[in-house]
Amino acid sequence: MEEVAVVGNKKVILKNYVDGIPTETDMEVKIGDTIELKAPKGSSCFLVKNLYLSCDPYMRGRMRDFHGSYLPPFLPGQPIEGFGLAKVIDSDDPNYTPGELICGITGWEEYSLLRSSNELQLRKIQLDDAIPLSYHLGLLGMAGFTAYAGFYEICSPRKGESVFVSAASGAVGQLVGQLAKLHGCYVVGSAGSKQKVDLLKNKLGFDEAFNYKEEADLDAALKRYFPDGINIYFDNVGGSMLDAALLNMKVRGRIALCGMVSLQSLSSSSQGINNLYNAIPKRVRLEGFLQSDYVHIFPQFLEHVKGYYKEGKIVYIEDMSEGLELAPAALVGLFSGKNVGKQVVRVANE
Amino acid sequence: MEEVAVVGNKKVILKNYVDGIPTETDMEVKIGDTIELKAPKGSSCFLVKNLYLSCDPYMRGRMRDFHGSYLPPFLPGQPIEGFGLAKVIDSDDPNYTPGELICGITGWEEYSLLRSSNELQLRKIQLDDAIPLSYHLGLLGMAGFTAYAGFYEICSPRKGESVFVSAASGAVGQLVGQLAKLHGCYVVGSAGSKQKVDLLKNKLGFDEAFNYKEEADLDAALKRYFPDGINIYFDNVGGSMLDAALLNMKVRGRIALCGMVSLQSLSSSSQGINNLYNAIPKRVRLEGFLQSDYVHIFPQFLEHVKGYYKEGKIVYIEDMSEGLELAPAALVGLFSGKNVGKQVVRVANE
Structure with a gap:
């Protein structure tokens, strides 16, 4: 035995x-x-x-x-x-x-x-x-795949477009921003500390980044970084950041609803989203997604992202x-x- | 002279x-x-x-x-x-x-x-x-064309799907509902009086209709008419009806954001939309649109809708x-x- x-x-x-x-x-x-x-x-x-x-x-x-x-x-x-x-x-x-x-x-x-x-x-x-x-x-798991599927399948990105990413130094956001840069986009990220903002600008290659906790007016912050508006908002937080982004979308802008981790969106005392009306005159599309719907492109994701990583084009x-x-x-x-x-x-x- | x-x-x-x-x-x-x-x-x-x-x-x-x-x-x-x-x-x-x-x-x-x-x-x-x-x-003007472009170009309808229309007896809603019926959908409308509900059911051919002013709980009302959920919500009102619809969408449901005529959505004391989170697990797409983006299909619209009207298939x-x-x-x-x-x-x- x-x-x-x-x-x-x-x-x-x-x-x-x-x-x-x-x-x-x-x-x-x-x-x-x-x-x-x-x-x-x-x-x-x-x-x-x-x-x-x-x-x-x-x-x-x-x-x-x-x-x-x-x-x-x-x-x-x-x-x-x-x-x-x-x-x-x-x-x-x-x-x-x-x-x-x-x-x-x-x-x-x-x-x-x-x-x-x-x-x-x-x-x-x-x-x-x-x-x-x-x-x-x-990078090569659910978070990275969420970034990859969301950015390419939901955001329909085009070279030269302006991209905003919230929770940008997080598991998903950091890859979204780097993929958007590789795609030829202008990319701004928001995060919740000076350390994270530094990482976004100095390590992850974002064009700009800001600490949302230091902004009294998120709408004004977005207008500062996107004077001509946002083509793509990759939303990881919901709440007041989503509301501010809705005020700053360009015509035919796209919002990928990926997660709503903000404390605000978890709270029942939330104010809710007040600016959804703007999606009509601006013809904005908001779309929720789950990475699990895109398993058919997982092998392609692995090949691309492993390749980028090994070539030193992305970090994690x-x-x-x-x-x-x-x-x-x-x-x-x-x-x-x-x-x-x-x-x-x-x-x-x- | x-x-x-x-x-x-x-x-x-x-x-x-x-x-x-x-x-x-x-x-x-x-x-x-x-x-x-x-x-x-x-x-x-x-x-x-x-x-x-x-x-x-x-x-x-x-x-x-x-x-x-x-x-x-x-x-x-x-x-x-x-x-x-x-x-x-x-x-x-x-x-x-x-x-x-x-x-x-x-x-x-x-x-x-x-x-x-x-x-x-x-x-x-x-x-x-x-x-x-x-x-x-x-019927053959901006309102009718809004219904036509919104239903066919934004809602991606399929035969057998369940469709909810708010402000359903209005200029746009009444045609959306009739087009959806002609497309083979199950169609429910909401309106704000008994007279309108009667028109929806007895003149406009909706499968069901309800008076939202008599419903204390819009979520419960939608669950009554859509026990299996909503594939398509054609939103003419925004506000609390949109919020209730977000709780009742089926997986890969579509919401056409057409107008937000509700008093609530005009008021600064609005509670806002609290249920947008549901768009993520249900992979719901919300899209704002303007009929003016679709002028290339206006001739087709006129031909179709004039034809339906003359054949007695729709009323207005x-x-x-x-x-x-x-x-x-x-x-x-x-x-x-x-x-x-x-x-x-x-x-x-x-």
Whole structure:
């Protein structure tokens, strides 16, 4: 009889459903039941060791007791889930063999038993010395693909157009801006700190950037950077920034509705959007999208963006938290803009 | 020397720029300076007798002291302007001869001196016994064309889809609903009185209709008529109806932003739109449009809609006010929904 290691499996548990903005105390890090490091025979599952976990704003939607969305809520008392990068330890699925690296939805825990049929966008990752492994959760993962699909498929960009990106140093925004620059656009980003504004201008190649927290009048700020108006607004925040952008769109402008991470848009005391009327005389199109509708161009995305990265044409900024213990703070930090760049949690070394 | 008639020219004057909702007292009907019923030699103008004037919600935009829009404001002390149907009385323009009927932007007055180069969408009208002359301002005019261009070019309708139309018995809405029915869609309209709801169901062929003033919860009303959601929302009102529709869109739904005539959307105390977030998980597209961008399909529109009308496949409801004296009340009435169907003013008999 073979000997199987049995370990305590550290987990990040959702304690209860959350209203509004999640806080660290909505989650708990604890050693769960012990787990055999083995995929049970006949289960068609495979056991992975989680290496990196991705923190994404959409996860807030799964922390609510709301079943009408495109993703089901998390289960209180159970580990939360999200995109992760993991190594196969044992497998009862002939398609996965120990030692392989995979990227897909996994549990926020040290070890997860996965089933390929349940996993969205599960894919195998080839080691490539030129690319940090964690980038498969950001630049080459859902965030990067959101930027790519949103910019090319929703924004219909043309060379020379003016592009505004909010949350511009974030996981999605930083790639949108760089793709827009490569496309020959004039690109301005907004962010919430001087450090982020510096990164946008000096590291990410944006033409201009501003700290929205220092602007008393967002409309005036946009008019300063876009005296002739905005062709494309890639909206990651909603709220008052979207409202101000609506006042500054050019005729036939396009707004990609990508996410509304702003505290304002999470709050029930929100003022709402008051300037949507402007979309009529300006013939503006606003379109919500999910990257998952564009999986058919994922291979093209990987090829293009890997290529740009290896040629030094784009860079990517990550914010790495070390250890599952810091995972709740990392996730919660997204909603106050604590992260600088793509927020990732390292669970274990490769 | 030929003898030229000289008459007093009754006019509807804008007294002052208007904030918010226009009232009758913002306008004045008076006999202006006398006018020679003649187009001055060398002027390249032609003189018309105005027969019918169109009352349209967009005119409110021209009553404000705001120069940033797609149309310039009216001039206080001068007659307001709008689409009209008129007969040429005299002409110094070789392209227009006395007796011809034209449709285009004219003054709210008995006689107007027009110049073809200044006129948007000026066109000649052929008498057709089967079609009331005033329909060239509604069914076959800007309102009808707005419905046609908006429905086919913005909504991308497919047979079997579910369509919601607000202000559904109005100049635009009544044609949108009928075109949608001819396209094989399920169509529900909202309006602001029992009489209008009856017209929608019994005369205009809508599948269902409801009086929004009797609904305490618009979201619940829409869920009642669209238990599986809305594919297409043709929005003529903005405000809380748009907000409720955003909660009920199906995946990849389309919202044509056509006009926001609701009192709410004119008011600075508006709550704003709070449900735009829903456009992301549902991948909803909202698009503002102006009929004037689609003039290339105007001939096709005329052919189709004239044909449908003559075949008895569509009807059109007009609300006719008699005489320039009633024109201010007719225009103002649009903003409280007094009109039943397309609001027109008869200035003179044909």
